[in-house]
Amino acid sequence: MTATPVLVLLDHAPDGSLRPPVRELLTLARDLAGDAGVHGVWAGDEDLAPALPVLAAQGVTTVHRLVTDADVHLSAVLADGLEAASAASGASLLLLVSSFDNKEAAARLAVRTGAGVVTDVDGLTLEDGRVVAHKTVLAGTWTTRCAVTAPHAVVTVKANAVAAQDAAAPSSPQVVDLPVEPRAGSTRVRLVERTEHAASGRPDLGSANVVVVGGRGTEGDFAAVEELADVLGGAVGATRVATDEGWIGHDAQIGQTGVTVSPRLYVGAGVSGAVHHRGGMQASGTIVAVNSDPDAPIFEIADFGVVGDLFTVLPQAAAELRRLRG
Template sequence: MTQPAVLALVDHHDGVVRAPAFELLTLARSLGPVEAVWLGSGLADALDLLAEHGVSTVHQVDLEADVTVATSARALAEIMVESGATTVLLSSTFENKEVAALTAHETGAGLSVDAAGLERSGEGRLVVHQQAFAATWTLQVEITTPRAVVAVKPNAVPAEAEPTGQAPQVVVHALVSPPAARTRVVERTVRPSSGRPELGEAQVVVAGGRGTEGDFSAVEELAEVLGGAVGATRVATDEGWIGHETQIGQTGVTISPRLYVGAGVSGAVHHRGGMQSSGTIVAVNADPEAPIFEIADFGVVGDLFSVLPQAAAELRRLKAEQA
């Protein structure tokens, strides 16, 4: 019996596919035949990349107006029904969680967000792995409805290519019943680019806390060398030392990078709740009793303004030797 398709929403910006989309496609391949959903224009330049990651069919909705949460959800719902797919996967961003909820509502699907993994049960049902209570508990949730919509955390699985050997089939859709325009986009302001990866998607994050005393230069330097993102604690953002978009924690961004470096970060519970699922945790703090050392894989007791520049210099030296 042929398995129903798994739809994966491919997030992109100006036609450039965002890194978590490849992780979704990797995960989707373990569940069934993979079909991608592309909202907006710019698909032509991405077809080869999608083929390299196992996509056989791309459902494109070439929206003339701005893509909104409502139009995204309606498009996913209509494609899910039309294609016969039983599973929709999205990257678990703030916006996509809302899209997932609306899509599940429209299709009567079971909903799960911030998934850390997925698998099929013996009965063919979708089993979602999640982390709770500041990543101290691991849960398994079985979705019992025929359809499922799941938002997966970035960095939940490593992206792996699996070429199809041929270009994906493109199926163009028009919204059959566009949602009522209760809201409209009046303006978009592009956030200035730092040249670093997005915080929620980054595989390396260097975070600064109260110990920086407002000087993030050493944190930014190390992040630059590692090709990572810069994060911060709530204290640092509340003090105005750095923008609120960098806040990691229960009331900020939840991250799960391969490497997290906390510099001058005490390790308060609300911050740990947003980063405790990181692969490797490195702590640099002048206080040997700082709670972050309890969860750190590697700890350095010392002045971050001495330790971080030394680490950055050594990394540059090693990179120069390998060049």
């Protein structure tokens, strides 16, 4: 147990609902904090009310709502807010969901405060009072443990690393407004426009439990990939070949130069399993591969492989899943 509260950044959607991985982080934070309690940081003007029932179920005691005229979507401003919330809560451990934006804010905060920062973590323990983070590196080929030696730790945790569970007893979170005066340098960049991504109705790729990926083998026809993703309630991803060809947007690219995913289930269809792609998916829980070539490298890391034509196998799988569900 930490002697101080554990602080969690409460990522949320524009309607004020918490992003799904936040529940996972709150569960982890509760385990680590014990009696010291879990505090949250709310960054943004969105209405906090839709998140409160989840925060109560998770046993969060205090929410620090950042109040500032500056735009918290700028990572430097967010780092200012996190610094203020860390001081206000007295927390020695801050957890954030692993995302590009959060990792930038985490790094800025750590540089300013001398905290130890570990990103893309898939497990966290306390050993002899030290935060020890577990993460895979080098394209998922090594599992490492990093002990934070500084008094403060800032850790970004991958989605699906922890199974979210409600607290044994709910809390009544206290919401405290926290004025934040950004540093002079933080507002040198001005955000002139921000467009929310049109909702696809599918879960966010980076945090989805299930990801179905199409590669060159789709030849640009993602219908079977999308159908299976929808039956499984999953997100759709792609290899770089598919995004470079313009078959699907670049934000769907998984791999070394794309998004890193760690779903409980990854299904790769018409994906060879090149090292650059593996780097972004090898930490997935169960890997299923559908490929017409029995020697495709993806079968080396697959838990379950089907040698066959994806245009036959995927619709069959989707139909069978529908049948089983009645």
